[in-house]
Amino acid sequence: MIYEGDVYRPPSEANSLIIQLTIGCAHNGCTFCSMYKNKHFRIRELNEVISDLYWVKEHYPYNFDRVFLADGDALIVKTDIIVAVLGKIYELFPHIRRVSTYGTARDILMKSPEELRMLRRCGLEMVYIGAETGSDKILRDVNKKISAAEMTEACLKLKAAGIKVSMTLVTGLGGRPDSTEHAIESARLVSATKPEYLGLLTLHLYADTPLGKAYRAGKFPALSPLEDLKEQKLFLENVDSEGTILRSNHVSNFLSLAGTLNHDREKMIAQLEAAISVAESNSGKLR
């Protein structure tokens, strides 16, 4: 089995077997994202995917009990094809505990409730959805081509089908001008959808992206680490999402947070306040 191009997966899928159902991302147009810029999007043939699974069965030397379906939006694939792949995964590897995938809100909305329920019955347990923000303004600015209302509908549709939602937000995505809106509207989105998992990434301005170029041209005022911490605090002060497990343990994060909302919210706010206090006392170094 040969992976095509760079392969990405969420931090929590570090020990999963990764199988590419698609190559790249069908949208591939978000101004901050550099992940699939060098790939031409295509859906792989079912027989290619199945041969990968047989190859793994024969040759893969590692123990794994989770499978992650890549690349950027594997849910764009027709439901009967995903069902066939899930069936083969559980047939060849009956010890598998979880199959998950990235999914865009657009792909989820294209599937009927019955299709999503069938995917769940066939073993798709969780979908990672890159919401990035709950602000319609920022979603437009970064060319996400989806609204917060559609994002909300997609998450609720997954949950109604019994599929867990792992949502990702990108702190700093609105830059300095839209930091408050980003925090408040993202808190609104999370409160409305109550995902099972929430990951906070920190914006990284890649040089080859439109947002990275805007930053270098002085047209995108990025947050300082101190401002980023304050944005996270404002988000936490406004979110109400009982039971959501929050992690900000990505390499991009300035501070690692871990807790379950709403129970651990005050503890995480206190952690942020302590970090803000340190950052303010060293503001000359951090600003």
Ligand code: SF4
């Ligand atoms: S952020 Fe997600 S939807 Fe946007 S281009 Fe990157 S992979 Fe595609």
